[in-house]
Structure formats: C-alpha cells, structure tokens
Amino acid sequence: MATTLSQIKRDFVEGLSQISRFWGFPKGMGAIFAVLYLSPTALSLDEIVERTGLTKGAVSTEVRTLARMGLVHRSTKLGDRKDYYAAETDFYAAIRSILQERQNSEFDHAVRSVKETLTRLEENWVENEEWNFVYERVKALQEFFDAIDSLAKAVIRLESLGLSNVTKILNVLK
Amino acid sequence: MATTLSQIKRDFVEGLSQISRFWGFPKGMGAIFAVLYLSPTALSLDEIVERTGLTKGAVSTEVRTLARMGLVHRSTKLGDRKDYYAAETDFYAAIRSILQERQNSEFDHAVRSVKETLTRLEENWVENEEWNFVYERVKALQEFFDAIDSLAKAVIRLESLGLSNVTKILNVLK
DNA sequence: TATTTCGTTTAGTAATTACTAAACACACAT
DNA sequence: ATGTGTGTTTAGTAATTACTAAACGAAATA
Incomplete structure (x- = not known):
C-alpha cells in the first residue's frame, strides 16, 4: 500500500471538504477549493468536474460563490473560450x-x-x-x-x- | 399597533434564531438561548417548551448541547425535581x-x-x-x-x- | 407497589440543503 | 445558418438535518 501523491491529495481534498461542511458551506465547495489549491495551474470548469466528481452545474454555481468570497479567481486565456480558476493563496x-x-x-x-x-x-x-x-x-x-x-x-x-x-x-x- | 414588551421579545428571539442558523446551529437553539437570556429567573424545561413552542424532546437535547458549550447553566432547587436553566451572560x-x-x-x-x-x-x-x-x-x-x-x-x-x-x-x- | 412527575431516547416526519441531469443561451467557427 | 464548445439555469431528486410525538426510565410520593 504505497502512499502515492494522488492518494495524499485525495485525502487532503476529503479533509477540506469536512472543514467546509463544518463551517456551514457545502462540502463540494471545500473539495473544489482543495483541488484548485493543489493545482500548479489554473483549471477549467471541466477539469474541476473531472477531479471532484461533481457535475458541471454544481461546479458552476459553487465556483462562482467561491469567487465572490475571493477564495478563487477566474481568468481567461487568449484565443480560448474556457474560464480558468485558481485558488487564492493569500x-x-x-x-x-x-x-x-x-x-x-x-x-x-x-x-x-x-x-x-x-x-x-x-x-x-x-x-x-x-x-x-x-x-x-x-x-x-x-x-x-x-x-x-x-x-x-x-x-x-x-x-x-x-x-x-x-x-x-x-x-x-x- | 402598540410595541409591547412581549412583541419586542418575540422579535429578539426571532433574530437570535436567525443568527444561530447562520452559524450552523439549529435555529431552535438560538430561540432557547434567547428565551433564557431575556428571563430574569432560571426556567424549567417545560417553561422553555412553553415559550419557544418546541417540544420537550427538542428542548431537552438542545439545551444539553447549549450547556456543553457553556452558553447555559443547569441548576436545581432544593426539594424540586425540575432542572432549571439560565443563560450564561459572560x-x-x-x-x-x-x-x-x-x-x-x-x-x-x-x-x-x-x-x-x-x-x-x-x-x-x-x-x-x-x-x-x-x-x-x-x-x-x-x-x-x-x-x-x-x-x-x-x-x-x-x-x-x-x-x-x-x-x-x-x-x-x- | 402503584402513581405521578420529571428528563431522555427513539422512531418517524417535515423541511432544508446539496446535488444531478438535462435544457438552455450565448459566442464563435465553419 | 448551422453546428460546436462553452458556462448557466432550472426542475427534480437525494441526503441531511431539525423537529415531533410518543414511549420509556428513573426517582420521588403516595
């Protein structure tokens, strides 16, 4: 039972989900933030969907409230219609x-x-x-x-x- | 439409209920605390039931968690089997x-x-x-x-x- | 021992909240 | 204009949480 990075990541995401829920936020919100927080690059909505297992709809709304709270930032790349999200680290x-x-x-x-x-x-x-x-x-x-x-x-x-x-x-x- | 004391009290209880809910506690918990907080004397479980409109079971469990949090104190009177509860004011x-x-x-x-x-x-x-x-x-x-x-x-x-x-x-x- | 009076527990229900699936709207590309 | 790739909205479902009603237990009283 090797302790792989992806295993550690999964546990971390799980941990932040619980913390999120404890603070009265949806646990999915914690998961989304955690995934972004551990990513060196900004992620598209679909990448977040893939890594959290949530649906597009859920991610769409929850990532938006995260952005409103200033916990994530939305950005775009030139010539790319996707939105990209990154975690606030400050x-x-x-x-x-x-x-x-x-x-x-x-x-x-x-x-x-x-x-x-x-x-x-x-x-x-x-x-x-x-x-x-x-x-x-x-x-x-x-x-x-x-x-x-x-x-x-x-x-x-x-x-x-x-x-x-x-x-x-x-x-x-x- | 006279602004009676009992009306003001009801609104206050309502306000604390909302605050409680916002913090992720049951709104009934806020109501119980509010009722105790506005009472000059310690109240029995049944008096709390009466003033909050909750059932005995709900008050029993919620007053207990309030006590565990140190927000209310339980006391007894000699020769009286009832428990009495008072709000912590500090x-x-x-x-x-x-x-x-x-x-x-x-x-x-x-x-x-x-x-x-x-x-x-x-x-x-x-x-x-x-x-x-x-x-x-x-x-x-x-x-x-x-x-x-x-x-x-x-x-x-x-x-x-x-x-x-x-x-x-x-x-x-x- | 039976009865009353209290608090607790439990099993079920109501209400709320988180989430899904799918339709939708918009922009861009062909 | 039609189709394709986006994010959003919506309507419904699943899961959770708060609460009720009622049975229970324990302790005091008769």
Whole structure:
C-alpha cells in the first residue's frame, strides 16, 4: 500500500471538504477549493468536474460563490473560450474579502436586528423592572457583537504585520 | 399597533434564531438561548417548551448541547425535581468554553488532517516539482490555521483586559 | 407497589440543503 | 445558418438535518 501523491491529495481534498461542511458551506465547495489549491495551474470548469466528481452545474454555481468570497479567481486565456480558476493563496486577503461580502449578508441583517431591538426598547420606554432588565441584557449582547466586530476589523487592518506577529504582540501584553 | 414588551421579545428571539442558523446551529437553539437570556429567573424545561413552542424532546437535547458549550447553566432547587436553566451572560467565558469544546470536535479532527497530510508528504518524500509544490501549499495552509488558532488563544488569554481594550491596543499599533 | 412527575431516547416526519441531469443561451467557427 | 464548445439555469431528486410525538426510565410520593 504505497502512499502515492494522488492518494495524499485525495485525502487532503476529503479533509477540506469536512472543514467546509463544518463551517456551514457545502462540502463540494471545500473539495473544489482543495483541488484548485493543489493545482500548479489554473483549471477549467471541466477539469474541476473531472477531479471532484461533481457535475458541471454544481461546479458552476459553487465556483462562482467561491469567487465572490475571493477564495478563487477566474481568468481567461487568449484565443480560448474556457474560464480558468485558481485558488487564492493569500488567506488574509481572502478573509478580508469574506468579511466585506458578509456586510450585505443575512447574518449582518440579523445582528442588526439586535441593535434594532435596543432602539425599540428605548423609543417605547416604560419604567419598570422587567423593561429595565431586558434592556440591560440586550444592550450587553449588542456591545459584545460590536466588540467582536471591531476586533475582527482591527486584526484585518493589521494584515500587513502578519497574523503571527500580531499574536506575538498580544502575548507580550500581559 | 402598540410595541409591547412581549412583541419586542418575540422579535429578539426571532433574530437570535436567525443568527444561530447562520452559524450552523439549529435555529431552535438560538430561540432557547434567547428565551433564557431575556428571563430574569432560571426556567424549567417545560417553561422553555412553553415559550419557544418546541417540544420537550427538542428542548431537552438542545439545551444539553447549549450547556456543553457553556452558553447555559443547569441548576436545581432544593426539594424540586425540575432542572432549571439560565443563560450564561459572560460571553467571553462562553467563547473560551466553546473553544475548549471544539478541541474534541469533528472540526479539529479535520484541521488536524491537514497537519497529517504534511507529515505524510514528508515521510514519503519524492524529490520532484509537483511534490514540492503540493508540500509548500499544504504547509502554507497549515501555518494559516495555526496562526488563526494562536490568535484566538491569545485573545482569550487577554479576556480580563476586555475585548474592546484589546481592540484599542491593536488600533494603536500601526 | 402503584402513581405521578420529571428528563431522555427513539422512531418517524417535515423541511432544508446539496446535488444531478438535462435544457438552455450565448459566442464563435465553419 | 448551422453546428460546436462553452458556462448557466432550472426542475427534480437525494441526503441531511431539525423537529415531533410518543414511549420509556428513573426517582420521588403516595
């Protein structure tokens, strides 16, 4: 049972698929990214189809959302009608892109709804114990979300420093 | 159309449900947490059932995973056979707890599989261009995961400083 | 021991999500 | 204009996940 490169690759693709699924993305998306990531050259849609075992339709849509997230890049060759896809290798850039994408997402809408709850509580204020209690709790949650958000932005802003350097600095702090 | 407290609460519960779903948790889990979070007193399983509209079975299992994640706490009253549940209000503590929980999870297993790919590449080394290429790529990914992990740990370690203070410090850096 | 009151488990259903197969649309080449 | 090689869309299916209803078990009470 020789450990061939293609075997190792297959296992890697499998691993990224699971990670993808864990993060709430289709596992096919992870597979597509993995295949592109391990390829030295950009791949056409049909090559991705071949290497992942998915159908053209699935690859077409999923590679597009990957592109929207900035995790892959689409390119073309002159005199060739095919599109070619390559994995983004700068993960910090990808994160930044994903966070931007997130701004318009269902998620941010939901987070905003917490903020909105707060406003409604303020605008229809009734001075009693329960109202006060609810207000304090919702406010605390909203502040937490804000804190996370600011932290993420701060880290992204320091991208050029390198994530591990940022970590080192933090570790010195206390 | 008066904006009553119970209306506001319902909307809040709805909001957290969506957030929960976005993060890949059942939306019922979000609803349960929200209900507990807005309650000044700990609630029994049946009270949660009543306020969320879920069944006892669903609440039983989901409240348990919430407890495992450290997002709610189970308690009992003397001379009362019921269990009572209350929301954790220290979110930083909750995050820490979730990250610990994660150690044993399917996710970490998957992340470890990347590390494992790397080892296999090293152990069966073949000196050629492709092998080298794949190795470099996998290594970069593994280092990225490591960096994220260290960063998370560093932030958690600074919990007592307050998340927003950490953010402030980071913002001064550059 | 039988009964009540609680939480858990289980087996099945509903709802959602990922994916397939195939039709389609567009651009280019002949 | 017709045919060929692309990527996209769509309608349906498979697989997964969240949830329900109801049986069960355990512990306290009668």
